[in-house]
Every structure is written in C-alpha cells, then in structure tokens.
Amino acid sequence: MRHASNAFWAALGWLVPGLGHILRGERTKGAIYAATLLGCFAAGEIMSERRAVSYTEHDIAFWAQIGAGGPTLLAAWYDDRYHPRETPEHPIAVPWLLDCGIMYTCVAGLLNFVLVVDLLFPRPGGDRAAGQTGRAAPAPSQGGARRD
C-alpha cells in the first residue's frame, strides 16, 4: 500500500486530515496533523453551534473550509439537512461565537491544503528522502560535508 501514487495519498489526506501521512508511513506526524486539524475543525463547529459550514450562508468561507474535505462535506450535509433556513417570519438567533467558529474551520481547511500539497509533491531531496534528523545540513564552509 505504501507504493500507491502521491495523488492517492493526497486524496486520502484531503478526505480525512492526517490520514494520508499515517498510511504513507509517517504515523506520528499524521496523528499530530489529524488531532490538530480535526480538533480545530470540531472546536469551530462547537463554537458556532454547528453553523460554521454552510455553502448557502457562508459561501466564500466554504471554499477555505473545503480544504478539510471529509469534515466539511459532512458538516455541510448536516447543515443542509437539519438546520432551518431563516425567513422574515422565523428569524434565527446568530450564535455568539459564529465568527470565531467560521475562522477556526477556515484555518483547519487552509492548513489541510498545505498537507495535501505536501502529499502531492514530496520533497525529492528533502529530509524525508535523505533520512536525516530534520535540521538543515551545515554548509561546507561551516564544517558540513560537501554533497557533490
């Protein structure tokens, strides 16, 4: 399964934040990504009383939220299915933290876009490929090994 294409990992990562990294072998980082982004998304939904994601009410924010594909589609479906629409006869009270909830879900979606790009275009000469510790190698002038 680890030999699947980058597009496959990216699609998985888009659907469930962090899942692409977990299944590709980066389990710890994938778990951190999943906890961070799903937690951020869930916090936004809780703050906004499950009204943060709505294509009809917040259409511009939706295009940022859709970066976290699975949760956004699920929340949009829930909103479409269960939330009544506002009419002049039946005004709906706006949740106090609706703006914050929208911001949290947007940030989760935009950060997941970054992770999808990371899955889609892994760095060829990066730390992951070289198996290094993550710090940049010192330059030859600073005592680092020259790579020819």
Next chain:
Amino acid sequence: MTDMPIWLSFLLMLPVVFACALISACQRHEDLRAALENTLRLTALIAAGIAALSLLAFALHYLFAGGVVWG
C-alpha cells in the same frame, strides 16, 4: 464581528496560532522534538507580537482618540 472582551479574543486566537505554528514546524523539521520546540517558540513569538501591537494600538488610541473600552 461579535463584541467580546479583549482577553477572550486573545485567548481564542492562541489555538489557531498554535495549529499554524505546529503544521509549519512539522513541515520544516523531520525530527519531532525539534518541530515541537520550534512550535512553542513560534507560538510564543507570534502571541508576544500580537500582544505588543495591541498594546501599541491601545496606547495610540488612548493618546489621540480619548481612550478605549477594555470590556
């Protein structure tokens, strides 16, 4: 935006800053420990920057526009 106390808006901003710093650090560091250290440093720096700019804005507002509502 909803009217809310300044301390609450600052508090609500912190998790988002932390999430951005964490994803950013994990992208730049392969080593998890280095990434987490970098995350804490970035979060502290950004929070301090926002606090400093807020204080500057409130000070200027106090000096030139007659004060602010601290709520």
